[in-house]
Amino acid sequence: MAKIIYVAFDGVSRDIEVENGTNLMDGAVDNMVPGIDGDCGGACACATCHVHVDPSWVNKLPPMEELEDTMLGLVDSRDEYSRLSCQLKASPELEGLIVNTPHGQH
Amino acid sequence: MSETVAIIGGGQAAAQAIASLRQQGFDGGIVLVSGEAELPYQRPPLSKAFLAGELERARLLIKPAEFYKQAEVDARLGVRATGLDVAQRQLQLDDGQSLSYDHLVFATGGRPRPLQCPGADHPALHYLRTLADVDAIRERFRPDARMVVIGGGYIGLEVTAIAVKHGLQVTVIEAAPIVLGRVTCPEVAKFYTALHREAGVDIQCDTCVDRIEDEAGVAVVVTTSGERFPADLIIAGIGLLPNVELAESAGLDCDNGIVVDEYCRASVSGADVPGIYSIGDCANHPSAIYQTRLRLESVHNAIEQGKTVAATICGKLKAYDQVPWFWSDQYDIKLQTVGISRGYDAIAVRGDPESKSFAVFYFREKRLIAVDAINRPAEFILARQLIPRQVEISPQRLSDDTISVKELAA
Numbered sequence: 001m002a003k004i005i006y007v008a009f010d011g012v013s014r015d016i017e018v019e020n021g022t023n024l025m026d027g028a029v030d031n032m033v034p035g036i037d038g039d040c041g042g043a044c045a046c047a048t049c050h051v052h053v054d055p056s057w058v059n060k061l062p063p064m065e066e067l068e069d070t071m072l073g074l075v076d077s078r079d080e081y082s083r084l085s086c087q088l089k090a091s092p093e094l095e096g097l098i099v100n101t102p103h104g105q106h
Numbered sequence: 107m108s109e110t111v112a113i114i115g116g117g118q119a120a121a122q123a124i125a126s127l128r129q130q131g132f133d134g135g136i137v138l139v140s141g142e143a144e145l146p147y148q149r150p151p152l153s154k155a156f157l158a159g160e161l162e163r164a165r166l167l168i169k170p171a172e173f174y175k176q177a178e179v180d181a182r183l184g185v186r187a188t189g190l191d192v193a194q195r196q197l198q199l200d201d202g203q204s205l206s207y208d209h210l211v212f213a214t215g216g217r218p219r220p221l222q223c224p225g226a227d228h229p230a231l232h233y234l235r236t237l238a239d240v241d242a243i244r245e246r247f248r249p250d251a252r253m254v255v256i257g258g259g260y261i262g263l264e265v266t267a268i269a270v271k272h273g274l275q276v277t278v279i280e281a282a283p284i285v286l287g288r289v290t291c292p293e294v295a296k297f298y299t300a301l302h303r304e305a306g307v308d309i310q311c312d313t314c315v316d317r318i319e320d321e322a323g324v325a326v327v328v329t330t331s332g333e334r335f336p337a338d339l340i341i342a343g344i345g346l347l348p349n350v351e352l353a354e355s356a357g358l359d360c361d362n363g364i365v366v367d368e369y370c371r372a373s374v375s376g377a378d379v380p381g382i383y384s385i386g387d388c389a390n391h392p393s394a395i396y397q398t399r400l401r402l403e404s405v406h407n408a409i410e411q412g413k414t415v416a417a418t419i420c421g422k423l424k425a426y427d428q429v430p431w432f433w434s435d436q437y438d439i440k441l442q443t444v445g446i447s448r449g450y451d452a453i454a455v456r457g458d459p460e461s462k463s464f465a466v467f468y469f470r471e472k473r474l475i476a477v478d479a480i481n482r483p484a485e486f487i488l489a490r491q492l493i494p495r496q497v498e499i500s501p502q503r504l505s506d507d508t509i510s511v512k513e514l515a516a
Binding site: 037039 | 148151405433483
Protein backbone atom coordinates (compact mmCIF):
# COMPACT_ATOMS: atom_id res chain seq x y z
CA MET A 1 0.00 0.00 0.00
CA ALA A 2 1.07 3.52 -0.68
CA LYS A 3 -0.87 6.65 0.06
CA ILE A 4 -1.08 8.65 -3.15
CA ILE A 5 -2.33 12.21 -3.00
CA TYR A 6 -4.27 13.12 -6.12
CA VAL A 7 -4.87 16.84 -6.46
CA ALA A 8 -7.58 17.72 -8.97
CA PHE A 9 -7.63 20.79 -11.23
CA ASP A 10 -10.02 22.50 -8.81
CA GLY A 11 -7.59 22.08 -5.93
CA VAL A 12 -9.51 19.29 -4.23
CA SER A 13 -7.09 16.76 -2.80
CA ARG A 14 -7.84 13.06 -2.32
CA ASP A 15 -5.67 10.69 -0.29
CA ILE A 16 -5.99 7.23 -1.77
CA GLU A 17 -4.40 4.02 -0.58
CA VAL A 18 -3.22 2.23 -3.72
CA GLU A 19 -2.15 -1.38 -3.44
CA ASN A 20 1.46 -2.23 -4.22
CA GLY A 21 1.83 -3.12 -7.87
CA THR A 22 -1.39 -1.37 -8.89
CA ASN A 23 -0.78 1.47 -11.29
CA LEU A 24 -1.82 5.00 -10.42
CA MET A 25 -4.25 5.23 -13.34
CA ASP A 26 -6.24 2.31 -11.94
CA GLY A 27 -5.92 3.82 -8.47
CA ALA A 28 -7.50 7.00 -9.80
CA VAL A 29 -10.24 5.37 -11.88
CA ASP A 30 -11.23 2.99 -9.07
CA ASN A 31 -11.68 5.94 -6.76
CA MET A 32 -13.31 8.25 -9.26
CA VAL A 33 -10.55 10.82 -9.25
CA PRO A 34 -11.63 13.41 -11.83
CA GLY A 35 -9.47 14.16 -14.85
CA ILE A 36 -8.14 10.67 -15.53
CA ASP A 37 -9.66 8.59 -18.31
CA GLY A 38 -7.37 5.62 -18.94
CA ASP A 39 -9.17 4.74 -22.16
CA CYS A 40 -6.88 1.90 -23.19
CA GLY A 41 -6.93 0.29 -19.77
CA GLY A 42 -3.24 0.77 -19.09
CA ALA A 43 -1.72 -0.51 -22.31
CA CYS A 44 0.22 2.74 -22.77
CA ALA A 45 -1.62 3.17 -26.06
CA CYS A 46 -3.74 6.28 -25.59
CA ALA A 47 -2.11 8.86 -23.27
CA THR A 48 -5.39 9.68 -21.49
CA CYS A 49 -4.04 9.21 -17.97
CA HIS A 50 -1.64 12.14 -17.99
CA VAL A 51 -0.69 13.66 -14.63
CA HIS A 52 1.74 16.31 -13.45
CA VAL A 53 3.89 14.92 -10.68
CA ASP A 54 4.67 17.28 -7.82
CA PRO A 55 8.11 18.80 -8.56
CA SER A 56 9.51 17.49 -5.28
CA TRP A 57 8.82 13.94 -6.45
CA VAL A 58 9.84 14.00 -10.06
CA ASN A 59 13.36 12.69 -9.47
CA LYS A 60 12.26 9.97 -7.06
CA LEU A 61 10.19 8.11 -9.63
CA PRO A 62 11.41 5.33 -11.88
CA PRO A 63 12.52 6.89 -15.17
CA MET A 64 10.25 6.87 -18.18
CA GLU A 65 10.58 4.22 -20.81
CA GLU A 66 10.76 5.36 -24.39
CA LEU A 67 7.16 4.35 -25.10
CA GLU A 68 5.77 6.50 -22.30
CA ASP A 69 7.97 9.40 -23.32
CA THR A 70 6.78 9.15 -26.90
CA MET A 71 3.11 8.73 -26.02
CA LEU A 72 3.30 11.89 -23.95
CA GLY A 73 3.80 13.60 -27.30
CA LEU A 74 0.00 13.46 -27.66
CA VAL A 75 -0.46 15.65 -24.61
CA ASP A 76 -0.70 19.39 -25.24
CA SER A 77 -0.09 20.39 -21.64
CA ARG A 78 3.03 18.28 -21.29
CA ASP A 79 5.76 19.73 -19.08
CA GLU A 80 8.86 18.47 -17.29
CA TYR A 81 6.65 16.94 -14.57
CA SER A 82 4.40 15.00 -16.93
CA ARG A 83 3.93 11.26 -16.58
CA LEU A 84 1.38 8.70 -17.70
CA SER A 85 -0.13 7.39 -14.49
CA CYS A 86 -0.67 3.90 -15.93
CA GLN A 87 3.10 3.51 -16.03
CA LEU A 88 3.61 4.35 -12.34
CA LYS A 89 3.05 1.47 -9.97
CA ALA A 90 2.37 1.96 -6.29
CA SER A 91 5.14 0.82 -3.95
CA PRO A 92 6.23 1.73 -0.42
CA GLU A 93 8.76 4.14 -1.94
CA LEU A 94 5.90 6.20 -3.35
CA GLU A 95 4.20 6.76 0.04
CA GLY A 96 2.92 10.33 0.03
CA LEU A 97 3.44 10.95 -3.68
CA ILE A 98 1.53 13.97 -4.91
CA VAL A 99 0.18 13.98 -8.46
CA ASN A 100 -1.86 16.76 -10.03
CA THR A 101 -4.60 15.64 -12.39
CA PRO A 102 -5.56 17.87 -15.31
CA HIS A 103 -9.01 19.31 -16.04
CA GLY A 104 -9.46 16.64 -18.68
CA GLN A 105 -7.52 14.47 -21.09
CA HIS A 106 -7.06 15.21 -24.77
CA MET B 107 -40.43 16.77 -14.74
CA SER B 108 -37.00 15.31 -15.18
CA GLU B 109 -36.22 13.16 -18.18
CA THR B 110 -35.12 9.54 -18.34
CA VAL B 111 -32.36 8.16 -20.52
CA ALA B 112 -32.50 4.43 -21.16
CA ILE B 113 -29.35 2.78 -22.44
CA ILE B 114 -29.54 -0.69 -23.94
CA GLY B 115 -26.27 -2.57 -23.80
CA GLY B 116 -23.60 -2.42 -21.12
CA GLY B 117 -20.23 -2.06 -22.79
CA GLN B 118 -17.61 0.65 -23.16
CA ALA B 119 -19.93 3.05 -25.01
CA ALA B 120 -22.66 2.76 -22.37
CA ALA B 121 -20.22 3.39 -19.52
CA GLN B 122 -18.88 6.49 -21.24
CA ALA B 123 -22.37 7.80 -22.08
CA ILE B 124 -23.30 7.55 -18.39
CA ALA B 125 -20.14 9.31 -17.24
CA SER B 126 -20.48 12.04 -19.86
CA LEU B 127 -24.20 12.60 -19.19
CA ARG B 128 -23.45 13.32 -15.54
CA GLN B 129 -20.35 15.39 -16.39
CA GLN B 130 -22.48 17.53 -18.68
CA GLY B 131 -25.00 18.08 -15.95
CA PHE B 132 -27.80 15.74 -17.00
CA ASP B 133 -29.79 15.32 -13.78
CA GLY B 134 -32.60 13.04 -14.92
CA GLY B 135 -32.86 9.30 -14.52
CA ILE B 136 -30.46 6.89 -16.21
CA VAL B 137 -31.46 3.27 -16.68
CA LEU B 138 -28.90 0.79 -17.95
CA VAL B 139 -30.34 -2.38 -19.47
CA SER B 140 -27.66 -4.98 -20.10
CA GLY B 141 -28.00 -8.64 -20.97
CA GLU B 142 -24.67 -9.34 -19.32
CA ALA B 143 -24.37 -10.12 -15.63
CA GLU B 144 -21.53 -7.64 -15.02
CA LEU B 145 -21.33 -3.88 -14.97
CA PRO B 146 -19.57 -2.51 -18.08
CA TYR B 147 -16.09 -3.99 -18.40
CA GLN B 148 -13.17 -3.64 -20.77
CA ARG B 149 -13.18 -6.13 -23.61
CA PRO B 150 -9.68 -5.66 -25.08
CA PRO B 151 -7.91 -7.48 -22.22
CA LEU B 152 -10.19 -10.51 -22.72
CA SER B 153 -8.03 -11.71 -25.60
CA LYS B 154 -4.81 -10.47 -23.97
CA ALA B 155 -3.81 -10.03 -20.32
CA PHE B 156 -7.04 -11.37 -18.80
CA LEU B 157 -6.91 -14.60 -20.80
CA ALA B 158 -3.24 -14.88 -19.84
CA GLY B 159 -4.26 -14.74 -16.18
CA GLU B 160 -2.23 -11.57 -15.64
CA LEU B 161 -5.20 -9.38 -14.82
CA GLU B 162 -7.73 -9.82 -12.03
CA ARG B 163 -11.39 -9.96 -12.89
CA ALA B 164 -12.21 -6.91 -10.77
CA ARG B 165 -9.67 -4.90 -12.79
CA LEU B 166 -11.77 -5.29 -15.92
CA LEU B 167 -14.55 -2.98 -14.73
CA ILE B 168 -14.47 0.31 -16.62
CA LYS B 169 -15.78 2.14 -13.56
CA PRO B 170 -16.19 0.77 -10.04
CA ALA B 171 -19.65 -0.20 -8.79
CA GLU B 172 -19.58 2.85 -6.55
CA PHE B 173 -19.52 5.08 -9.62
CA TYR B 174 -22.93 3.84 -10.78
CA LYS B 175 -24.30 4.30 -7.27
CA GLN B 176 -23.06 7.87 -7.10
CA ALA B 177 -24.33 8.56 -10.61
CA GLU B 178 -27.70 7.14 -9.50
CA VAL B 179 -27.85 4.68 -12.35
CA ASP B 180 -30.64 2.14 -12.27
CA ALA B 181 -28.63 -0.83 -13.57
CA ARG B 182 -30.75 -3.72 -14.78
CA LEU B 183 -28.16 -6.44 -15.35
CA GLY B 184 -28.96 -9.76 -16.96
CA VAL B 185 -32.02 -8.14 -18.51
CA ARG B 186 -32.66 -7.79 -22.23
CA ALA B 187 -34.91 -5.41 -24.09
CA THR B 188 -37.28 -7.41 -26.27
CA GLY B 189 -39.71 -4.84 -27.60
CA LEU B 190 -39.77 -1.17 -28.48
CA ASP B 191 -42.74 1.09 -29.10
CA VAL B 192 -41.26 4.19 -30.69
CA ALA B 193 -44.50 6.19 -30.63
CA GLN B 194 -45.15 5.49 -26.94
CA ARG B 195 -41.44 5.74 -26.02
CA GLN B 196 -41.60 2.49 -24.20
CA LEU B 197 -39.28 -0.50 -23.94
CA GLN B 198 -40.38 -4.02 -23.15
CA LEU B 199 -37.92 -6.03 -21.07
CA ASP B 200 -37.55 -9.79 -20.81
CA ASP B 201 -38.12 -9.72 -17.06
CA GLY B 202 -41.70 -8.75 -17.80
CA GLN B 203 -41.31 -5.08 -16.96
CA SER B 204 -41.73 -2.17 -19.28
CA LEU B 205 -39.74 1.01 -19.22
CA SER B 206 -40.69 4.52 -20.32
CA TYR B 207 -37.96 6.78 -21.64
CA ASP B 208 -37.44 10.22 -23.07
CA HIS B 209 -34.12 9.31 -24.68
CA LEU B 210 -33.13 5.84 -25.79
CA VAL B 211 -29.53 4.91 -26.59
CA PHE B 212 -28.76 1.74 -28.48
CA ALA B 213 -25.32 0.65 -27.28
CA THR B 214 -26.04 -2.95 -28.13
CA GLY B 215 -22.66 -3.79 -29.63
CA GLY B 216 -22.36 -7.00 -31.55
CA ARG B 217 -21.99 -10.73 -31.29
CA PRO B 218 -19.44 -13.01 -32.89
CA ARG B 219 -20.35 -14.12 -36.38
CA PRO B 220 -21.25 -17.77 -35.95
CA LEU B 221 -19.36 -20.43 -37.83
CA GLN B 222 -21.71 -22.02 -40.34
CA CYS B 223 -20.59 -25.55 -40.99
CA PRO B 224 -21.48 -29.05 -39.92
CA GLY B 225 -20.26 -29.67 -36.39
CA ALA B 226 -20.31 -25.99 -35.41
CA ASP B 227 -22.19 -27.03 -32.27
CA HIS B 228 -19.19 -29.05 -30.99
CA PRO B 229 -18.48 -28.25 -27.32
CA ALA B 230 -14.81 -27.56 -28.13
CA LEU B 231 -15.83 -24.57 -30.28
CA HIS B 232 -15.84 -21.19 -28.58
CA TYR B 233 -16.09 -17.53 -29.45
CA LEU B 234 -14.46 -14.65 -27.63
CA ARG B 235 -16.51 -11.58 -26.91
CA THR B 236 -17.64 -11.67 -23.29
CA LEU B 237 -16.29 -12.53 -19.86
CA ALA B 238 -18.53 -15.58 -19.89
CA ASP B 239 -16.82 -16.67 -23.12
CA VAL B 240 -13.38 -16.44 -21.50
CA ASP B 241 -14.58 -18.38 -18.46
CA ALA B 242 -15.72 -21.15 -20.79
CA ILE B 243 -12.46 -21.09 -22.77
CA ARG B 244 -10.35 -21.27 -19.59
CA GLU B 245 -11.34 -24.87 -18.89
CA ARG B 246 -9.71 -25.96 -22.12
CA PHE B 247 -6.92 -23.39 -22.19
CA ARG B 248 -4.14 -25.61 -20.83
CA PRO B 249 -0.47 -26.06 -21.64
CA ASP B 250 0.04 -28.67 -24.36
CA ALA B 251 -3.59 -28.45 -25.48
CA ARG B 252 -4.10 -28.35 -29.23
CA MET B 253 -5.89 -25.17 -30.22
CA VAL B 254 -7.28 -24.34 -33.64
CA VAL B 255 -8.04 -20.69 -34.30
CA ILE B 256 -10.48 -20.08 -37.12
CA GLY B 257 -9.90 -16.64 -38.61
CA GLY B 258 -6.59 -14.76 -38.75
CA GLY B 259 -7.91 -11.39 -37.60
CA TYR B 260 -6.84 -9.39 -34.55
CA ILE B 261 -8.82 -11.44 -32.03
CA GLY B 262 -7.57 -14.72 -33.43
CA LEU B 263 -3.94 -13.63 -33.55
CA GLU B 264 -4.01 -12.05 -30.08
CA VAL B 265 -5.41 -15.24 -28.60
CA THR B 266 -2.78 -17.17 -30.51
CA ALA B 267 0.04 -15.11 -29.01
CA ILE B 268 -1.27 -15.62 -25.47
CA ALA B 269 -1.83 -19.34 -26.11
CA VAL B 270 1.72 -19.83 -27.38
CA LYS B 271 3.09 -18.17 -24.25
CA HIS B 272 0.87 -20.49 -22.22
CA GLY B 273 2.29 -23.58 -23.93
CA LEU B 274 -0.56 -24.49 -26.26
CA GLN B 275 0.06 -25.78 -29.78
CA VAL B 276 -1.76 -23.48 -32.15
CA THR B 277 -2.98 -23.76 -35.72
CA VAL B 278 -4.56 -20.74 -37.39
CA ILE B 279 -6.90 -21.32 -40.32
CA GLU B 280 -7.53 -18.31 -42.53
CA ALA B 281 -9.76 -18.33 -45.60
CA ALA B 282 -7.97 -15.43 -47.30
CA PRO B 283 -4.48 -15.72 -48.83
CA ILE B 284 -3.03 -13.68 -45.92
CA VAL B 285 -3.85 -13.02 -42.28
CA LEU B 286 -5.26 -9.59 -41.31
CA GLY B 287 -6.16 -9.13 -44.97
CA ARG B 288 -9.34 -7.18 -44.25
CA VAL B 289 -7.58 -4.51 -42.20
CA THR B 290 -4.00 -4.22 -43.36
CA CYS B 291 -1.59 -4.58 -46.28
CA PRO B 292 0.46 -7.60 -47.39
CA GLU B 293 3.65 -6.12 -45.83
CA VAL B 294 2.10 -6.06 -42.36
CA ALA B 295 0.39 -9.41 -42.91
CA LYS B 296 3.73 -10.93 -43.89
CA PHE B 297 5.34 -9.53 -40.76
CA TYR B 298 2.70 -11.03 -38.46
CA THR B 299 2.72 -14.35 -40.29
CA ALA B 300 6.50 -14.61 -39.81
CA LEU B 301 6.21 -13.52 -36.17
CA HIS B 302 3.70 -16.25 -35.35
CA ARG B 303 5.52 -18.90 -37.38
CA GLU B 304 8.76 -18.11 -35.51
CA ALA B 305 6.83 -18.69 -32.30
CA GLY B 306 5.85 -22.14 -33.56
CA VAL B 307 2.34 -21.42 -34.84
CA ASP B 308 1.06 -23.33 -37.83
CA ILE B 309 -0.62 -20.74 -40.07
CA GLN B 310 -2.78 -22.15 -42.84
CA CYS B 311 -4.03 -19.56 -45.31
CA ASP B 312 -6.25 -19.87 -48.34
CA THR B 313 -8.23 -22.69 -46.81
CA CYS B 314 -11.66 -22.85 -45.22
CA VAL B 315 -13.18 -24.96 -42.52
CA ASP B 316 -15.43 -27.52 -44.13
CA ARG B 317 -16.70 -29.21 -40.98
CA ILE B 318 -15.92 -30.14 -37.42
CA GLU B 319 -16.00 -33.85 -36.71
CA ASP B 320 -15.95 -35.64 -33.42
CA GLU B 321 -13.62 -38.55 -32.82
CA ALA B 322 -14.26 -40.16 -29.47
CA GLY B 323 -15.03 -36.83 -27.85
CA VAL B 324 -12.18 -34.95 -29.53
CA ALA B 325 -12.98 -32.32 -32.13
CA VAL B 326 -11.30 -32.52 -35.51
CA VAL B 327 -11.35 -29.46 -37.73
CA VAL B 328 -11.48 -30.57 -41.36
CA THR B 329 -10.56 -28.01 -44.01
CA THR B 330 -11.84 -27.77 -47.56
CA SER B 331 -8.42 -28.91 -48.73
CA GLY B 332 -8.98 -32.09 -46.74
CA GLU B 333 -6.51 -31.53 -43.91
CA ARG B 334 -7.52 -32.64 -40.45
CA PHE B 335 -6.61 -30.81 -37.25
CA PRO B 336 -7.53 -32.48 -33.95
CA ALA B 337 -8.34 -29.81 -31.39
CA ASP B 338 -8.92 -29.67 -27.66
CA LEU B 339 -10.05 -26.10 -28.12
CA ILE B 340 -11.34 -24.23 -31.16
CA ILE B 341 -11.78 -20.49 -31.18
CA ALA B 342 -13.60 -18.85 -34.05
CA GLY B 343 -12.89 -15.17 -34.64
CA ILE B 344 -14.50 -14.48 -37.98
CA GLY B 345 -16.09 -11.13 -37.42
CA LEU B 346 -18.81 -9.38 -35.50
CA LEU B 347 -22.50 -9.02 -36.29
CA PRO B 348 -24.01 -5.78 -34.99
CA ASN B 349 -26.97 -6.30 -32.66
CA VAL B 350 -29.65 -4.47 -34.60
CA GLU B 351 -32.65 -6.79 -34.34
CA LEU B 352 -34.61 -4.74 -31.82
CA ALA B 353 -33.89 -1.49 -33.66
CA GLU B 354 -34.83 -3.06 -36.96
CA SER B 355 -38.07 -4.52 -35.65
CA ALA B 356 -39.03 -1.07 -34.35
CA GLY B 357 -38.57 0.38 -37.82
CA LEU B 358 -35.27 2.21 -37.31
CA ASP B 359 -33.02 2.52 -40.34
CA CYS B 360 -30.39 -0.20 -40.28
CA ASP B 361 -27.68 -1.00 -42.80
CA ASN B 362 -24.67 -2.82 -41.41
CA GLY B 363 -25.57 -1.39 -38.02
CA ILE B 364 -28.02 1.21 -36.81
CA VAL B 365 -27.82 4.20 -39.12
CA VAL B 366 -27.09 7.44 -37.26
CA ASP B 367 -26.07 10.98 -38.15
CA GLU B 368 -22.94 12.77 -36.91
CA TYR B 369 -24.73 13.46 -33.61
CA CYS B 370 -25.49 9.74 -33.10
CA ARG B 371 -29.21 10.27 -33.83
CA ALA B 372 -31.14 7.40 -35.39
CA SER B 373 -33.77 7.71 -38.10
CA VAL B 374 -36.86 6.05 -39.57
CA SER B 375 -37.04 5.98 -43.36
CA GLY B 376 -34.45 8.72 -43.47
CA ALA B 377 -36.44 11.03 -41.20
CA ASP B 378 -35.41 12.06 -37.70
CA VAL B 379 -36.85 10.02 -34.89
CA PRO B 380 -36.54 12.25 -31.85
CA GLY B 381 -34.98 10.74 -28.77
CA ILE B 382 -33.35 7.62 -30.25
CA TYR B 383 -29.61 7.27 -30.69
CA SER B 384 -26.96 4.65 -31.27
CA ILE B 385 -23.30 4.48 -30.26
CA GLY B 386 -20.34 2.12 -30.37
CA ASP B 387 -19.88 -1.10 -32.34
CA CYS B 388 -23.52 -1.19 -33.52
CA ALA B 389 -23.67 2.37 -34.86
CA ASN B 390 -23.16 3.08 -38.55
CA HIS B 391 -22.13 6.72 -38.70
CA PRO B 392 -20.98 9.21 -41.32
CA SER B 393 -17.29 10.06 -41.47
CA ALA B 394 -16.46 13.50 -42.82
CA ILE B 395 -12.78 12.63 -43.24
CA TYR B 396 -13.38 9.42 -45.19
CA GLN B 397 -16.50 10.69 -46.99
CA THR B 398 -18.30 7.45 -46.29
CA ARG B 399 -20.26 5.65 -43.63
CA LEU B 400 -18.33 3.63 -41.09
CA ARG B 401 -19.22 1.10 -38.46
CA LEU B 402 -16.22 0.74 -36.18
CA GLU B 403 -15.42 -1.89 -33.61
CA SER B 404 -13.08 -0.08 -31.28
CA VAL B 405 -12.72 1.29 -27.78
CA HIS B 406 -11.88 4.76 -28.99
CA ASN B 407 -15.00 4.95 -31.17
CA ALA B 408 -17.18 3.67 -28.33
CA ILE B 409 -15.79 6.25 -25.92
CA GLU B 410 -16.02 9.18 -28.30
CA GLN B 411 -19.56 8.33 -29.42
CA GLY B 412 -20.52 7.97 -25.75
CA LYS B 413 -19.37 11.57 -25.31
CA THR B 414 -21.14 12.68 -28.48
CA VAL B 415 -24.51 11.18 -27.54
CA ALA B 416 -24.33 12.70 -24.06
CA ALA B 417 -23.75 16.13 -25.63
CA THR B 418 -26.64 15.57 -28.05
CA ILE B 419 -29.02 14.58 -25.24
CA CYS B 420 -27.94 17.62 -23.25
CA GLY B 421 -28.73 19.85 -26.23
CA LYS B 422 -25.10 20.78 -26.93
CA LEU B 423 -24.74 19.31 -30.40
CA LYS B 424 -21.17 18.48 -31.25
CA ALA B 425 -20.53 16.52 -34.45
CA TYR B 426 -18.54 13.31 -34.20
CA ASP B 427 -15.48 13.73 -36.42
CA GLN B 428 -12.83 11.53 -34.87
CA VAL B 429 -10.05 9.82 -36.77
CA PRO B 430 -10.32 6.22 -35.57
CA TRP B 431 -7.48 4.44 -33.86
CA PHE B 432 -6.91 0.90 -32.68
CA TRP B 433 -4.25 -1.15 -30.98
CA SER B 434 -3.25 -4.78 -30.85
CA ASP B 435 -0.66 -6.40 -28.57
CA GLN B 436 0.88 -9.67 -29.73
CA TYR B 437 3.99 -11.09 -28.03
CA ASP B 438 6.24 -8.06 -27.49
CA ILE B 439 4.89 -6.25 -30.53
CA LYS B 440 2.59 -3.28 -30.15
CA LEU B 441 0.59 -2.38 -33.22
CA GLN B 442 -1.09 1.00 -33.21
CA THR B 443 -3.27 1.85 -36.15
CA VAL B 444 -4.67 5.24 -37.02
CA GLY B 445 -7.34 5.70 -39.66
CA ILE B 446 -9.00 3.32 -42.10
CA SER B 447 -6.78 1.89 -44.82
CA ARG B 448 -9.66 0.46 -46.86
CA GLY B 449 -9.40 1.52 -50.49
CA TYR B 450 -5.75 2.56 -50.33
CA ASP B 451 -3.89 2.88 -53.65
CA ALA B 452 -0.32 3.30 -52.43
CA ILE B 453 1.79 2.67 -49.35
CA ALA B 454 5.08 3.88 -47.96
CA VAL B 455 7.07 1.76 -45.53
CA ARG B 456 9.25 3.50 -42.96
CA GLY B 457 11.84 1.35 -41.23
CA ASP B 458 12.72 -2.28 -41.74
CA PRO B 459 10.17 -4.94 -40.79
CA GLU B 460 13.12 -7.24 -39.99
CA SER B 461 13.95 -4.94 -37.09
CA LYS B 462 10.42 -5.41 -35.69
CA SER B 463 9.97 -1.67 -35.66
CA PHE B 464 8.41 -0.06 -38.71
CA ALA B 465 5.42 1.88 -39.92
CA VAL B 466 3.27 1.62 -43.01
CA PHE B 467 1.60 4.75 -44.37
CA TYR B 468 -1.48 4.25 -46.55
CA PHE B 469 -2.50 6.71 -49.23
CA ARG B 470 -5.54 7.21 -51.38
CA GLU B 471 -5.31 9.73 -54.19
CA LYS B 472 -2.11 11.07 -52.62
CA ARG B 473 -3.78 11.77 -49.27
CA LEU B 474 -2.62 9.97 -46.14
CA ILE B 475 -5.56 7.90 -44.88
CA ALA B 476 -4.07 5.45 -42.37
CA VAL B 477 -0.93 4.29 -40.61
CA ASP B 478 0.04 0.98 -39.05
CA ALA B 479 2.77 1.68 -36.49
CA ILE B 480 4.53 -1.44 -35.29
CA ASN B 481 6.60 -0.70 -32.19
CA ARG B 482 6.67 2.87 -33.52
CA PRO B 483 4.67 5.04 -31.14
CA ALA B 484 6.16 8.24 -32.55
CA GLU B 485 4.72 7.43 -35.98
CA PHE B 486 1.38 6.65 -34.34
CA ILE B 487 1.35 10.13 -32.84
CA LEU B 488 2.50 11.63 -36.12
CA ALA B 489 -0.40 9.94 -37.89
CA ARG B 490 -2.92 11.26 -35.41
CA GLN B 491 -1.64 14.73 -36.17
CA LEU B 492 -1.27 14.38 -39.96
CA ILE B 493 -4.42 12.50 -41.02
CA PRO B 494 -6.96 15.10 -39.87
CA ARG B 495 -5.05 17.79 -41.79
CA GLN B 496 -5.90 16.02 -45.05
CA VAL B 497 -2.99 17.55 -46.90
CA GLU B 498 -0.82 15.93 -49.53
CA ILE B 499 2.34 14.44 -48.06
CA SER B 500 5.21 12.95 -49.95
CA PRO B 501 5.46 9.17 -49.48
CA GLN B 502 9.19 9.40 -50.19
CA ARG B 503 9.69 11.74 -47.25
CA LEU B 504 7.65 9.55 -44.92
CA SER B 505 9.59 6.45 -45.86
CA ASP B 506 12.94 8.16 -45.28
CA ASP B 507 13.81 7.01 -41.77
CA THR B 508 16.64 9.53 -41.56
CA ILE B 509 14.12 12.39 -41.48
CA SER B 510 12.94 12.68 -37.89
CA VAL B 511 9.28 12.32 -36.95
CA LYS B 512 9.43 15.84 -35.57
CA GLU B 513 10.42 17.22 -38.95
CA LEU B 514 7.69 15.24 -40.65
CA ALA B 515 5.09 16.66 -38.30
CA ALA B 516 6.04 20.23 -39.06
